[in-house]
Amino acid sequence: MSTFYDTIKIEETSCPADCLICQEKCLDIKQDMPAECSGIKAIHLPEVNFHTAVTCNQCGEPACEEVCPTGAITKSSVDGIVRVNEAKCLGCGLCALACSYGGIHYAAGAKRVFKCDLCNGDPQCVGACPQGIISFIRSRPVLQYLHEDLFRMGTPLCLGCPAELALRFTMKVMGKDTFLFGAPGCVVLLICGMGTGTFYLGTCHMSNMTNLPSTAAGVKRYYRKMGKDIRCVCFAGDGCFVDVGFQPLSGAAERGENIICICYDNEGYMNTGIQRSGSTPYLGWTTTTPVGITQRGKQMPPKDVPLIMAAHQIPYVATATIGYPEDYAKKLTKAMAVKDGMSYIHLLSPCPTGWRSSTDSAIDICRAAVETNYFPLWEYERGEYRFTHIVDRPKPITEYVRFMGKFSHIDEDIKELQQLVNRRFAIIKSLTEIKEPAGN
Amino acid sequence: MGKHKHLIIGCGSAALSALKQIRKVTSEDEIKLVTMEDYPPYSPMSLPYLISGRIKESDIQMIGDDYLDQMKATLIEGERVDSIDTQSKEVNYDNGESDIYDTLLIATGSEPVKPAIRGLDECGFLGFHTIEDCKKLLKELEGKTSVGVLGAGLVGMEVAIGLAERGYQVTIVEKEPRLLPLYFDEEAASLIRDIFLNQGVRIMTGKEVSEVNRKKGKVEISFSNGDPVNVDVLVTCVGVKPRTTFIKDAGIAVNNGILVDRRMMTNVKGIYAAGDVAEAPNFFTGSNGLNPILPSAVKQGKIAGSNMAGQEVEYEGWLPMNTFNFFGHLAISVGKFTPSRGDEVLFEKEPNKPHYKKLICRDDRLLGATFLDTDIDAGVFRYLIEKRVDVGSYKEILLNFPGETSLWLMLEAERKETISLEA
DSSP: OOOOOOEEEEOSSOOOTTOOHHHHHHHHHOTTOOGGGOSEEEEEEGGGTEEEEEEOOOOSSOHHHHHOTTSOEEEOTTTOOEEEOTTTOOOOOHHHHHOSSSOEEEETTTTEEEEOOGGGGOOHHHHHOTTOOEEEEOOGGGGGGOOOOOBOSSOSSOTTOHHHHHHHHHHHHHOSSEEEEEOSSTTHHHHTOSSSOOOBOSEEEEOOTTSHHHHHHHHHHHHHHTTOOOEEEEEEEHIIIIIITHHHHHHHHHHTOOOEEEEEEOSSBTTTTSBOOTTOOTTOOOSSSOBSSSOBSOOSOOOOHHHHHHHTTOSEEEEEETTSHHHHHHHHHHHHHOOSSOEEEEEEOOOHHHHTBOTTOHHHHHHHHHHTTSSOOEEEETTEEEESSOOSSOOOTHHHHTTBGGGTTOSTTHHHHHHHHHHHHHHHHHHHTOOOOTTO | OOOOEEEEEOOSHHHHHHHHHHHHHOSSSEEEEEOSOSSOOBOGGGHHHHHHTSSOGGGOBSSOTTHHHHTTEEEEOSOOEEEEETTTTEEEETTSOEEEOSEEEEOOOEEEOOOOOBTTTTTOOOOOSSHHHHHHHHHHHTTOOEEEEEOOSHHHHHHHHHHHHTTOEEEEEESSSSSSTTTOOHHHHHHHHHHHHHTTOEEEESOOEEEEEEETTEEEEEESSSOOEEESEEEEOSOEEEOOGGGTTTTOOBSSSEEOOTTSBOSSTTEEEOGGGEEEEBTTTOOEEOOOOHHHHHHHHHHHHHHHTTOOOOOOOBOOEEEEEETTEEEEEEEOSSOOTTOEEEEEEOTTSSOEEEEEEETTEEEEEEEESOOOOHHHHHHHHHTTOBOGGGHHHHHHSHHHHHHHHHHHHHHHOOOOOOO
């Protein structure tokens, strides 16, 4: 059983030479800790221009725990912190020999080991770092949203595709009492199978791209008539929701159908050979928006479908990515609570095959999309727009496009892309600043 | 068909590590451990610390009371294995009972070597490997002042420290010319020796014991070279040997220990061995050998457990390594400590100070590192050796700034994943 826990993250960017602030803070708090055993260590090696900090990773399977001859080292199943029980510690030092990452230190003088205990859940080095290089990543709360996995093991999708992860995660949050609807597209292989057998263990139906929300709405109404409140969820790509199936989506929204529509947006018709869609980004390469002398990728900006859906004034609209799972889980929970109309979630889902990105980069891309404001995380809830993840210092769009080949032709025109990103962000920002009309 | 049944003989570090791993892979299989001991699982390496009084007997238990329940495993205490029938897949115990198995792990560990010294039995041979040995020694010590420790391996040295810390007059006797001959080179050993001498420990190396005699309540140790020495109590720590006697007729290949392949399997399908009892491939040479240290036992147990549970996992081979702390000092040795021909040796030592650094490299790879009182992370050096990280252009700074440079090389290797797979 795998579990998620909180952890300290240290950015790969370089620390200022000779800065010892994190280490000093640690030693300041842990009075009995010898200087060479600080829970976080500033490492300076000017010979190779290397300046960083090193601390315990609070490993999932700690090697120090495995090797401890008296069971003095344990990883808490509650908060995930790897702690040393001083009464049981022999001071043999084998743990320091077992740890590959310099996370536990033997003090010859004190004859015992010292390590980071995350200050029992509030690590003080984080706030002390003037560079903001050290952060505390809280991953545990996401657990409360997750139920059992409703999919078989394995995936029929391309290597590194996050859509599989996203759908698996979605159904873990939604739980068993859900009727899942798919339409032609990549993930339908997971939902209903195409000669591969289904991977989904719950109830599902594959409809057409042109009638997906209509079908789900019909089933929903039927069950309601039978006195049952069944959750009906449509999970389809941008080819369906942004283009081919946009009308039924818009229609169902306007009619107030109580269904949940989730668009996994991989910015094109990836399943059929990487053709452009209404969601393909400005300058993005596809096989139908090639890069050549007369054209450099797609020449027009994509539709902002989440904003269009919000303009339908349905109860709930949100953007999300699997790169921020807790944010997504919260939004799913809100969507599930809606009983008087449609909820729509627009999920950015990088496509390693179609975007020409490496197969281990999907989550990095998801995060970069948010951190550059290319894909801001926001929600619209009964008339009110708000950001769900504030990016303090947005990175330039170059930090996003560098991950993928579909933008590799960009040079000067990066400025236009940046302007487009800024403009779109400004629109949403202005919407979040709308106050309720007086007298309401 | 019933549940798959794993039987583990032994309940030390290798056994528990295998148990944990099997349970991680399969939740349904039946797992049973059998130990000859009457105590809850402990590691023999904690015993010297009982001598010094640093830790209580109740604190050396490796696992909590409910651990085996959590693991859905049963533990049978106080039963010795008499024989194994590999045909009927049956293990027979000395009390006449027997057990059947589908997969079997032999993790019986080691037992102290009893040297062929005349008079040793008459003087009451005292080995040091089990909690019973430890209790016997503590009882013997009552009202005594001087103790002789035969053997300057890690166990002997740890026992000597424990005794010295409790105020006993300790004499260490070793037949090799230096201390800790299996873990440290001559330079380091001589620095360690000086520190022991400063603590009032008497050290006699290069001394072959010819006989021992009990005279007037004392034990007289005679040597083939030099004058005899008298001590109140003599404890023998001349090393350990695999505990293999019970498998003599089973058809399982044994050299010094039980021979295993990279999956920790013996020549008999379904029978595995791990830990001190196993003769597994060496990391550098791939040839089989013993490496009776705790980190190897844990690793081998884990590999055996994976394979027993149906996975295919191979052992990279064992590396000699140890960390030795004594009287506020720390000596670390990972990998090779004596160079072979063609190896490059980098070396730094400060005169008149217990401070010492040595690296052994070949081509661009680190093969061994020895440190005395140097602020480094031992595990990071182990990582650099085991992952065969390219240290080519950085050997000098690795010697000069070992702590920082090793961390840097490790982080770079992790980040770039430029881990070479060639030997």
